[in-house]
Amino acid sequence: MRGVDLAIYADALAGEAASVVARAERARSRLRQAAIEQRARGDLTETAVSRLEALGLLSRVDQAAVRNELRELDAALEALDELQAWVERQLAADG
Secondary structure, eight states, X not given: OOHHHHHHXXXXXXXXXXXXXXXXXXXXXXXXXXXXXXXXXXXXXHHHHHHHHHTTSSOOOOHHXXXXXXXXXXXXXXXXXXXXXXXXXXXXXXO
């Protein structure tokens, strides 16, 4: 393998890893927001909750689905890290 090809591939993998990290952070943020909204629902009137839902300011989040998505993203990131480490070893061996 050419070192240049490995370096380009390593850059592409780094981009993918950054994308997965960002998606995982958005999932964590959705879970935090859902927890806040759940607490707020308990203290607000039904009328206020209905109006806020109609405006799209309160929503129902399937927390189990988001947690599952987060587990999948974490597993994907772990696999990407493993592949990146392999590519880096190949670069070091070629260099």
